[in-house]
Structure formats: structure tokens, C-alpha cells
Amino acid sequence: MxxxxxxxxxxxxxxxxxxxxxxxxxxxxxxRQRVKQAAAKGNYRPNMRAMSLAxxxxxxxxxxxxxxxxxxxxNPIFAEFVAGASRTYSQxxxxxxxxxxxxxxxxxxxxxxxxxxxxxxVMLHSPKRDDPRLALLDEIGLPFxxxxxxxxxxxxxxxxDMDNQAAFQQATQLLLDLGHHRIALxxxxxxxxxxxxRRLGYLEALHASNITEDPELMTSADLTxxxxxxxxxxxLSRKSPPTAILVSSYIAALGVRRAxxxxxxxxxxxxxxxxxxxxxxxxxxxxxxxxxTSTRSSVREAGIRAAEMLLQQIDKPSLAAQTQMVETKLxxxxxxxxxxx
Amino acid sequence: MxxxxxxxxxxxxxxxxxxxxxxxxxxxxxxRQRVKQAAAKGNYRPNMRAMSLAxxxxxxxxxxxxxxxxxxxxNPIFAEFVAGASRTYSQxxxxxxxxxxxxxxxxxxxxxxxxxxxxxxVMLHSPKRDDPRLALLDEIGLPFxxxxxxxxxxxxxxxxDMDNQAAFQQATQLLLDLGHHRIALxxxxxxxxxxxxRRLGYLEALHASNITEDPELMTSADLTxxxxxxxxxxxLSRKSPPTAILVSSYIAALGVRRAxxxxxxxxxxxxxxxxxxxxxxxxxxxxxxxxxTSTRSSVREAGIRAAEMLLQQIDKPSLAAQTQMVETKLxxxxxxxxxxx
DNA sequence: GTGAAAGCGCTAACAA
DNA sequence: TTGTTAGCGCTTTCAC
Numbered sequence: 001m002x003x004x005x006x007x008x009x010x011x012x013x014x015x016x017x018x019x020x021x022x023x024x025x026x027x028x029x030x031x032r033q034r035v036k037q038a039a040a041k042g043n044y045r046p047n048m049r050a051m052s053l054a055x056x057x058x059x060x061x062x063x064x065x066x067x068x069x070x071x072x073x074x075n076p077i078f079a080e081f082v083a084g085a086s087r088t089y090s091q092x093x094x095x096x097x098x099x100x101x102x103x104x105x106x107x108x109x110x111x112x113x114x115x116x117x118x119x120x121x122v123m124l125h126s127p128k129r130d131d132p133r134l135a136l137l138d139e140i141g142l143p144f145x146x147x148x149x150x151x152x153x154x155x156x157x158x159x160x161d162m163d164n165q166a167a168f169q170q171a172t173q174l175l176l177d178l179g180h181h182r183i184a185l186x187x188x189x190x191x192x193x194x195x196x197x198r199r200l201g202y203l204e205a206l207h208a209s210n211i212t213e214d215p216e217l218m219t220s221a222d223l224t225x226x227x228x229x230x231x232x233x234x235x236l237s238r239k240s241p242p243t244a245i246l247v248s249s250y251i252a253a254l255g256v257r258r259a260x261x262x263x264x265x266x267x268x269x270x271x272x273x274x275x276x277x278x279x280x281x282x283x284x285x286x287x288x289x290x291x292x293t294s295t296r297s298s299v300r301e302a303g304i305r306a307a308e309m310l311l312q313q314i315d316k317p318s319l320a321a322q323t324q325m326v327e328t329k330l331x332x333x334x335x336x337x338x339x340x341x
Numbered sequence: 342m343x344x345x346x347x348x349x350x351x352x353x354x355x356x357x358x359x360x361x362x363x364x365x366x367x368x369x370x371x372x373r374q375r376v377k378q379a380a381a382k383g384n385y386r387p388n389m390r391a392m393s394l395a396x397x398x399x400x401x402x403x404x405x406x407x408x409x410x411x412x413x414x415x416n417p418i419f420a421e422f423v424a425g426a427s428r429t430y431s432q433x434x435x436x437x438x439x440x441x442x443x444x445x446x447x448x449x450x451x452x453x454x455x456x457x458x459x460x461x462x463v464m465l466h467s468p469k470r471d472d473p474r475l476a477l478l479d480e481i482g483l484p485f486x487x488x489x490x491x492x493x494x495x496x497x498x499x500x501x502d503m504d505n506q507a508a509f510q511q512a513t514q515l516l517l518d519l520g521h522h523r524i525a526l527x528x529x530x531x532x533x534x535x536x537x538x539r540r541l542g543y544l545e546a547l548h549a550s551n552i553t554e555d556p557e558l559m560t561s562a563d564l565t566x567x568x569x570x571x572x573x574x575x576x577l578s579r580k581s582p583p584t585a586i587l588v589s590s591y592i593a594a595l596g597v598r599r600a601x602x603x604x605x606x607x608x609x610x611x612x613x614x615x616x617x618x619x620x621x622x623x624x625x626x627x628x629x630x631x632x633x634t635s636t637r638s639s640v641r642e643a644g645i646r647a648a649e650m651l652l653q654q655i656d657k658p659s660l661a662a663q664t665q666m667v668e669t670k671l672x673x674x675x676x677x678x679x680x681x682x
Numbered sequence: 683g684t685g686a687a688a689g690c691g692c693t694a695a696c697a698a
Numbered sequence: 699t700t701g702t703t704a705g706c707g708c709t710t711t712c713a714c
Contacts, residue, residue: 001456002691013701018693028699045456049399050691053390053706063439067424074424076417083408083415086441095459098404098439100427115342115386117707118436225621225633254591254623258631261609268602280566282595290599292566343707354685359709369683391707394690458691 001042010038021046048095052117060095061085061310062119064110066126068103068222076251077278078125080296081147084303085123092311094120107136114140121314123147123306127159127193145310147302148193158313160306162278162298164194168201168246171274174283175244176209180272184217184242186231186252194278195220198248217242228255236263244272250280342383351379362387389436393458401436402426402651403460405451407467409444409563417592418619419466421637422488425644426464433652435461448477455481462655464488464647468500468534486651488643490534499654501647503619503639505535509542509587512615515624516585517550521613525558525583527572527593535619536561539589558583569596577604585613591621 007017012031020027020035027035038044052058063085065078086096097119101109110133113119121143124133130152137144138155146159168185175183185202188195199218206213216238219231228247235242236259245260247253253275257267265271268284275282278299284290348358353372361368361376368376379385393399404426406419427437438460442450451474454460462484465474471493478485479496487500509526516524526543529536540559547554557579560572569588576583577600586601588594594616598608606612609625616623619640625631 004691014692015694015702016700019700022693026699031699043452043456045453047394047691048457048459049390049394050706051693053388053394053708054691054693056706058390060438065424074420076420079415079417079420082439083406083441086439090440096439097401098423098427098437099431100424111384112386115384116389118389225635229633250595254621255633258625258633261625261631280595284599284602290602292570292596292599294566345707355708356686356710357684360684363709367683372683388707391690392709394692395707395709397690 001044002047003044006035006039006042006044009042010035056117058117058120059093060097060119061089061307062097062099062113062122064099064101064106064122064124066101066103066106074100075126077299080279080299081125081303081306084300084305085307086303088304088307088311094311106133110136110142111140114142121145121310123310128191129193129196131193143310143313145306145313147306149197151193151196158309160302160309161194162295162302164197165201165204167276167281168198169205170201171246171276171281172202172205173208175246175272175274176205176211178244178272180244181211182214182217182240182242182244184235184245185219185248186228186245186256187218187220187248188223190220195248198276202246223249223252225251225255225258228252229259230255232256232259233263236260236265242271244274247273247275249277250275250282253282342385343388344385347376347380347383347385350383351376397458399458399461400434401438401460402430402648403438403440403454403463405440405442405447405463405465407442407444407447415441416467418640421620421640422466422644422647425641425646426648427644429645429648429652435652447474451477451483452481455483462486462651464651469532470534470537472534484651484654486647486654488647490538492534492537499650501643501650502535503636503643505538506542506545508617508622509539510546511542512587512617512622513543513546514549516587516613516615517546517552519585519613521585522552523555523558523581523583523585525573525576525586526560526589527569527586527597528559528561528589529564531561536589539617543587564590564593566592566596566599569593570600571596573597573600574604577601577606583612585615588614588616590618591616591623594623 003014003017007014010017012035016027016031017035020032021039048059063082065074067074082096089096099109099113122137124144124146125148127146127148127150129150131150134150134153134155134157144157146157147161149159149161150157172183185199187199190196190199203213217235221227232245232255245256247256253273256273260267260271260273267273268290273284279294279296281293281295282290344355344358348355351358353376357368357372358376361373362380389400404423406415408415423437423439430437440450440454463478465485465487466489468487468489468491470491472491475491475494475496475498485498487498490500490502491498513524526540528540531537531540544554558576562568573586573596586597588597594614597614601608601612601614608614609631614625620635620637622634622636623631
């Protein structure tokens with residue numbers, strides 16, 4: 001069923017039917033009712049392609065997830081964020097186009113989706129400390145919102161993020177309060193903003209207690225189980241092993257725990273472990289009962305808000321970047337200056 | 342830059358330029374070269390919307406991820422599967438449209454994306470034992486591939502799946518071989534095929550050893566950390582607690598481990614735990630060193646293959662369903678009859 | 683080997 | 699309030 005058939009069926013012009021369906025004020029209430037009923041009965045939906053060709057709007061938002069290589073892992077947290085965003089989009093009549101972008105093709109991917117008129121805006125995931133995509137998107141004039149922050153940039157842009165720095169500062173402080181001095185940080189790739197900010201929070205707490213960081217207790221890599229395992233193994237075999245470990249991902253934490261068990265240490269007695277990522281906080285330290293907090297819903301919430309920001313920006317391109325807070329764990333805002341570091 | 346501009350720039354008709362770009366045989370080699378060079382230099386990309394309007398092909402594949410309610414968790418394994426599929430699509434010039442579907446709207450969502458001409462085919466995630474979507478998609482004639490299997494169906498359809506039943510049969514057998522008799526199964530929603538098949542594998546091994554299952558040691562729910570925690574707590578407080586636990590998700594397994602620790606048991610000594618899901622196998626039992634195997638790459642591989650099946654089906658709708666194996670852990674095939682159970 | 687013209691299904695001036 | 703008409707940017711007959 002297309003517009004032509006529907007209008008012939010109703011004995012009206014395509015224009016009138018289109019106007020009735022799109023709630024133009026000039027069409028009479030009676031015909032609008034008649035049209036809407038017929039459309040519902042015939043299960044009519046406007047052909048998206050034709051509609052966007054006519055209006056010039058793609059009615060689609062792109063989510064671009066960068067991976068370093070084709071074998072690289074995809075951060076599972078995207079699923080939750082994207083689920084939130086998706087809900088907002090469908091409510092507003094938008095579709096969500098997902099692209100997995102290998103870093104080397106990234107520029108051409110962005111230029112491509114713009115030239116193809118595939119999307120009205122994009123969501124940027126996994127930003128780097130100094131992310132070239134900001135400048136690129138500004139140049140091609142495509143609206144965007146960053147899921148995360150870009151540290152080394154003077155551009156104005158919209159972003160939404162968890163407060164990684166505060167979270168890791170607090171976690172480190174907690175361990176310090178429990179009397180730990182040798183606290184290891186098993187972190188993600190510190191070229192990525194999220195990991196860099198976590199590192200900053202960790203250092204902040206250490207320095208506030210006049211502790212100089214030990215480079216041998218700080219690692220940075222892709223957050224896999226194997227990485228957690230091997231790193232921990234190495235650290236535990238040193239002459240002065242850490243008494244506490246702060247892990248930046250619960251997947252890596254699986255490996256950390258495996259290595260600790262294998263080395264004959266007891267988690268929570270010999271060694272405290274705190275796992276903290278976007279999805280959860282897991283405190284397993286000082287002999288206390290392990291504590292767990294899920295923050296998945298915050299991630300989904302962040303997705304919803306980010307999508308709202310993006311659609312707003314698309315509707316009113318002139319709109320200034322916004323600032324607001326979502327939860328303790330979430331910071332949402334805009335930035336003209338670099339974030340610390 | 343659009344076709345009109347490009348053709349004017351070249352002093353050719355739109356037709357010729359279009360033909361040159363799409364490798365039609367009748368255009369001369371010299372003009373083809375000239376056109377392609379100019380197109381590359383001008384960074385020309387055909388407008389997707391116009392193209393699909395003209396050809397009637399959406400050049401887009403839909404991935405529909407069902408959630409029970411808006412607060413429901415999204416299985417993180419989708420990320421990896423989708424990443425694989427995405428690669429195949431872009432190689433073939435297709436886009437990937439992602440939809441999060443709340444169960445209650447599902448039918449209208451499928452009918453909608455078809456009526457809107459939004460996609461040429463869909464990938465079905467999280468199939469249920471008796472999934473009504475098969476019949477629905479057959480009725481509306483939309484090509485699809487199932488990521489997983491549908492147990493109670495006589496329809497012919499293409500699917501790709503991990504061999505959940507064999508995996509859980511083997512895991513259970515391993516525990517039996519270690520001398521366990523009271524083995525708990527902490528499973529996902531058994532209305533979903535994957536969990537049902539895992540249950541079947543578990544029962545298969547028990548029955549082969551003449552052990553009758555204990556309903557109090559079998560649970561089924563959404564695989565969250567909290568669920569793992571609470572269920573384990575309850576089981577451990579019984580008069581005869583399990584000596585081994587088989588967990589269907591590593592997220593739930595976090596909770597299982599938390600509860601075990603809190604109850605004063607030692608994992609791998611007092612209680613053996615095997616975690617097995619699509620992403621990983623985690624054996625932590627019988628005092629042996631815990632063993633870990635990542636199966637993420639298999640999941641991505643499955644995504645690639647599934648996408649290939651789907652595109653093939655779209656190209657040649659008459660094509661019969663296929664059968665092949667991907668890995669030990671993966672079963673890929675087609676089915677006319679129900680899977681066991 | 684190349685071009686003119688029609689059409690995909692919709693929206694949006696401009697008329698009436 | 700409704701209809702006529704002309705596109706949106708491509709592909710695809712059909713004619714040359």
C-alpha cells in the first residue's frame with residue numbers, strides 16, 4: 001500500500017492524504033479522521049526512502065563504533081547505551097544505523113555516510129584523548145554527540161559520560177583508607193579518554209596521600225580476560241607485590257581473580273580487588289563482604305539522554321551545547337576547554 | 342556532488358555516468374576510466390535514498406534485538422555478533438539497521454519495517470523455543486536468518502548457533518566425572534531456546550548417569566548478577582547444598598561467586614563452579630587450576646557467516662536452507678524439524 | 683556506445 | 699480546504 005493507492009481508494013489527492021497524515025493544520029478534521037482510519041486499516045506506512053528523498057532528511061542516526069582491528073573486542077557496554085538511544089529514536093521516528101569502523105578507514109567512513117546522505121547525525125563512541133573525529137565532523141558539518149569526552153580539544157561539542165575520574169579517585173581513596181599502599185591499576189588503553197581519566201583519578205588519590213605511583217603497578221591494554229590474568233601473574237611474582245588491585249573492567253577482572261587464586265592468594269584477605277567499569281562496581285576488599293552495584297541502568301539512561309541531545313541539535317542546529325547531571329556516576333555536559341590532564 | 346553535477350562536469354549524460362559507475366558492459370573502457378576517476382576525485386557517492394527508491398532495494402539489513410521490557414538487560418554477546426555481521430554488510434554495500442524491540446510491539450515493528458521499505462532482510466536474535474516470528478516473517482515474505490534456533494517449529498529456516506546442548510552436556514559430564522552428584526544449574530529464561538537447549542544438555546548428562554534431577558537445584562531467570570547471587574544464597578542455605586554449580590552466564594557467575602564467598606565456602610575446593618556462555622568457558626573446579634577459554638571470536642565468526650547466509654538468501658530467494666559447521670562450539674545449519682525436546 | 687525521458691513514492695510550492 | 703505540478707537523485711527502458 002502506497003500513497004497513490006491510498007489516495008485513489010479514498011478519492012482524494014495524494015497531497016491531501018499526505019497532509020492529513022502529517023498533521024498539517026489546513027486539512028479538515030473530518031477528512032483527517034477518514035484518512036487516518038483508512039491508513040491504519042490498510043497498514044499504510046510511508047516509504048522511508050521516498051520520504052527522505054523528498055525531504056532531504058535521512059531520518060536516521062548513525063552510531064559508529066571504532067575497533068582497532070578486525071579481531072578487536074567490542075566493548076559490551078555499547079549494547080546497553082545503544083538500547084537506550086534506540087528507544088528515543090523510534091519514539092521520534094528515527095532509525096538507528098550501526099557501523100563498526102576499523103580505525104584505518106574511519107575518515108572515509110564518515111565522509112561516506114555523509115556523501116551517501118545516510119544519516120542526519122552521528123553518535124561517537126570510544127573517544128580518544130585527542131580525537132581527530134571532532135575536527136572532521138565539524139568540517140563536514142555533521143551534527144554529533146560524543147559518548148565519552150575528548151580531553152585534548154578546544155572545540156565546543158556535546159558529550160555525555162560517566163565520571164570516570166571521580167569514580168577511580170574514590171575507589172583508590174577507599175583502598176588507601178583501608179591501609180593499602182601498593183595499589184595496582186589494571187587499566188584499558190590509555191589513549192582512550194575513559195581509561196586516561198580513570199588513571200587521573202587514581203593518581204589524584206595517590207598524590208593526595210603523598211604516595212608516588214609505581215609504574216610497575218600500572219598497566220594499560222585492551223581489557224580482555226587474558227590481559228587481566230597475565231598482568232596480575234606478573235605483578236604477583238615481583239618482590240613486593242601489590243596488596244590491592246583496581247581493575248577497569250569486569251572482564252579483565254575475571255583474569256585477575258584467576259591469577260590471584262592460582263598464585264595461592266585469597267581475594268579479600270591477602271589481596272583486595274575493586275572492579276569498576278561503566279556497568280558495575282565490585283568491591284571485594286579488606287575481608288569485608290563483597291559489595292556489588294549495577295550501573296547498567298545508568299548507561300541506558302545515558303543513551304537515552306545522548307540521543308535526545310543529538311536530535312535536539314539536529315532540529316535546531318544553532319543550539320548551544322548543554323550541561324546537566326544525570327546521576328552521581330554520570331556527568332553530562334559540554335566543554336570548550338580540555339578536561340584535566 | 343550528485344550524479345547530475347558529475348555528469349555535467351564530464352559533459353556526459355547521467356545515464357552514461359551511472360552505467361560507467363555500475364560496471365555496465367556497454368560503456369566504453371575509456372569513458373569508464375574517465376568517469377571513475379572524476380567520481381573518485383570529487384568524492385562522489387550515490388545518494389542511498391535515491392538509489393533504493395529507484396531500484397526498490399533498501400540495501401539495508403535489520404537486526405532486531407528483543408527485550409522483555411524497557412528495563413531489561415541487553416545480552417552483551419550481541420555486540421560481538423553484530424560486529425561480525427556488520428563487516429560482511431559493508432563489504433557488500435549494505436547498511437545495518439538496529440532495532441531494540443519490546444516484546445509487546447514486536448509484530449508491528451516487523452510489519453512496520455517491511456511496509457516502510459526499510460530493510461531487505463532481518464536477523465533474528467534471542468529466539469524462543471516456540472517463536473511466533475518465524476511464521477510472521479514467512480507470511481510477510483521477508484528474508485531472515487535466526488541467530489539461534491527455534492525448537493518447536495516445522496518451518497524451514499536458516500539459522501546459526503553455538504551447540505548449547507553439547508556444551509552443557511559436556512560440562513555436566515565433567516562435573517560428574519569429578520564425582521559430583523548434586524550439581525546445580527543456574528540458567529537463563531528457559532522460554533528462550535538457548536537456555537532450553539542448555540537445560541537439555543544438562544539433563545542428558547545427568548540421566549546418562551542415572552541421576553534424577555532435583556528441581557530445587559535448577560533455576561531459570563534473567564541472567565543478572567543479582568539473580569546469580571540470590572539463587573546461590575538460597576541453594577547454599579538448604580540442608581544438602583550443591584557441591585557444584587553450572588552457570589549459564591558470566592555475569593550471573595559474578596553473583597554466584599559472591600554468594601559462595603560470603604557463605605564461607607571456597608570456590609574450587611568446597612564448591613566447583615563452571616561458567617559457560619557464548620563468550621567464554623570458565624572451569625573452576627576440583628581444586629584444579631581454573632581454566633579459561635574465550636569464544637568471542639567464534640561469536641564474531643558466527644555473525645559473519647550469518648550475514649553471508651542472509652545476503653545470499655536475498656540475492657537468490659529460491660535458495661534452499663544450508664547446513665555447515667563452523668567450529669566445535671558452533672553449529673550452523675538448517676532445519677525442517679524441531680530440535681530435540 | 684550514448685542520450686532522452688519516464689518513473690520510483692513521497693513532499694512542498696503554488697493555484698484554485 | 700483541496701488539487702496540480704514540479705521536483706528529490708537515482709535507474710532503466712527505449713530510441714538513436
